[in-house]
Amino acid sequence: MLKKELMDICLDIRKRKIASSGTIKDACKEVTLAIAFESVKEGIDTYICFGVYKPSGDEHYWIRFNKEIYDATASQFDRKKEVLVLHESENMAYEELGYIYVSARFVGELLGI
Numbered sequence: 215m216l217k218k219e220l221m222d223i224c225l226d227i228r229k230r231k232i233a234s235s236g237t238i239k240d241a242c243k244e245v246t247l248a249i250a251f252e253s254v255k256e257g258i259d260t261y262i263c264f265g266v267y268k269p270s271g272d273e274h275y276w277i278r279f280n281k282e283i284y285d286a287t288a289s290q291f292d293r294k295k296e297v298l299v300l301h302e303s304e305n306m307a308y309e310e311l312g313y314i315y316v317s318a319r320f321v322g323e324l325l326g327i
Contacts, residue, residue: 220260220279223252224286224297242287246275249286250316253277255327257318265311267291276308283308 227248231241238245246262253260261278270291277284281302288298300308321327 219256220249220253220258220277220284221297221299223256223258224249224277224284227252228286228296238287239290242275242285242290245286246277249277249284253279254316254318254321254325257322259318260316262314262316263308263310264313266309268307268309274308278302278310278313 227245228238231245231248232238235241250260250262258279262275263278263283264273264275266272267274272291277286283298283300283302283305285293285298285308286296289296
């Protein structure tokens, strides 16, 4: 059930970003932060991951949740899906260099959510 909720959050944030700027290109950091923030509201702990999208060599940001990668801006790299979801074991394209754990309970309390 949480996976569907997170997917819905990713799709909503992606749609809102495209509506506001007309593109998803070069928006991975902003979109990923927004997804993490919205996930806090739903009580979902996430990891904001940063690293390199290896096929292009570009710096990139994505969400990790329950050993899965959620990339709401993967289409800028000619991926077909609006939100790419991969299990970590299937990951060949993302080189994670670091992450920030976002605790929904802790961050929610700080923000009064």
